[in-house]
Amino acid sequence: MNIKNMGTALVLGLIALSSSHSQGSTADSAYQGAQLIVTIFECILITLPTAGLFLVVWSRWKHLRFKQLLQTVLNSSLVLMLISMLAVNQLTQSISSxxxxxxxxxxxxxxxxxxxxxxxxxxxxxxxxxCW
Known part of the structure; x- marks a missing residue:
């Protein structure tokens, strides 16, 4: 699956999640905007561990420099994940298990x-x- 297909799948997933959250509701647009932001953060929170797992498994056959760069990216993604969790917690006042x-x-x-x-x-x- 190339980058374009993954991007399309992510956008369609976001649309499906946001439409399923707002169906049948008569909430105002501010609530729907906040719900869309929460949905985006939830997608980030689901995507990061999944992508990280695949990259770690794939890096098994890579060189040391790639693994070091991957560690830097994983550290950054962990910080992003924690910030996203705090944002979801602040916006929804609860967090799922x-x-x-x-x-x-x-x-x-x-x-x-x-x-x-x-x-x-x-x-x-x-x-x-x-060798020396």
Whole structure:
């Protein structure tokens, strides 16, 4: 699946989520705008751990520099995820257990990737010092 198809799927998913949240309601446009923002943040909260997991699995066959860059991206995504969770909590005054599970799993994923990068770094260092 290329980037264009993923972008189209994300936009269609956002439209479907926002339309299902507002069907049958007679709420004003400010509430619908806030609900759309919450839906966008929820999509971010679901997408980050899923994409992170696929990247960590895919990075198994990549070089150390790629894994180090991936660790930087995962650290940034963890911060973005925590900010998104705070935003959802402030806008809805509640947070679902699914989002908490996703946040915990993403935190564990970042930790596991850190350990994998550290292990790979140590292996490269020992190989280089063994050559001398």
């Amino acid at each position: 699914l989002l908490i599970v996703l946040a915990v799993s993403h935190t564990l994923l970042v930790g596991v990737n850190y350990l994998l990068v550290k292990q790979h770094t140590n292996r490269v260092k020992s190989t280089l010092t063994g």
